[in-house]
Amino acid sequence: MRLVFVATVVVFCTVAFGGWAFVDSSYQSQVGWVQDQPVPFSHKHHVGDDGIDCRYCHTSVETSAHAGLPPTHTCMSCHSQLWTGAEVLAPVRQSLASGKPLVWHRVAQLPDYVYFNHSIHVDRGVACIECHGRVDTMPLMRRAEPFQMRFCLDCHRDPAPRLGPPDQVTRMQPLGWSEAQKRAYGERVMKAHRIDPKQLDNCGICHR
Structure with missing residues (x-):
């Protein structure tokens, strides 16, 4: 009975501590995490x-x-003149040509x-x-x-x-x-x- 009691207490404490640690973890809050994006916007x-200014894109x-979130033509207001052939911006040019918006991940x-x-x-x-x-x-x-x-x-x-x-x-x-x-x-x-x-x-x- 004593072993069962001790084991129960240990399991309870482990679960309680684990739950508290999970709630405060970056895994749960995602603090510091980045999302994959169609273009690595910096x-x-x-x-x-x-x-x-923030409001140029977040109108x-x-x-x-x-x-x-900015539509493609906002990006192209600059990139139709700057870095026009950059490979990393190919999805932006394709979006403009096809009329299909980029899917940004929040x-x-x-x-x-x-x-x-x-x-x-x-x-x-x-x-x-x-x-x-x-x-x-x-x-x-x-x-x-x-x-x-x-x-x-x-x-x-x-x-x-x-x-x-x-x-x-x-x-x-x-x-x-x-x-x-x-x-x-x-x-x-x-x-x-x-x-x-x-x-x-x-x-x-x-x-x-």
Whole structure:
């Protein structure tokens, strides 16, 4: 009986620890993972080196729930003149010729039961780097945050430090403000827009 008891405790602890480790693992959260793409698009090159604003490709991020993915003609607005014969861009040229859009695979994908609206976050000054990280340093786009429920709730329960000037949302470098300055600015934004963390904590905000 003692052996059975000890074995049961060991199995229970192993399963419990394994479950906790899985939930916090990058395998489950996919933090740091990249997705195979039809073209190895480098945000580091386009954003970091060339200084292209996020909204040039993600055109609906300010007006829609979805940020949008660039159509082929957006790519060709530059690559009809630059690197026109590059082998790595062959899928882009084929897409333009055939009229069949490239199929980009989302890196920051939320479950279907989660409602997220990009436009309201951008309008309130939540910077791209808060969720997507420093994409200007990513040769291949990787997931920067876990996008688990607690990640969203941490922000919804205390949004002030994450609210900045709306005209700076696509800025990749931090503003250089102190924690006190960020909180003070965020609290002014919350007051102006009547942002109540108690309401943001409501299940119906994200699960509709």
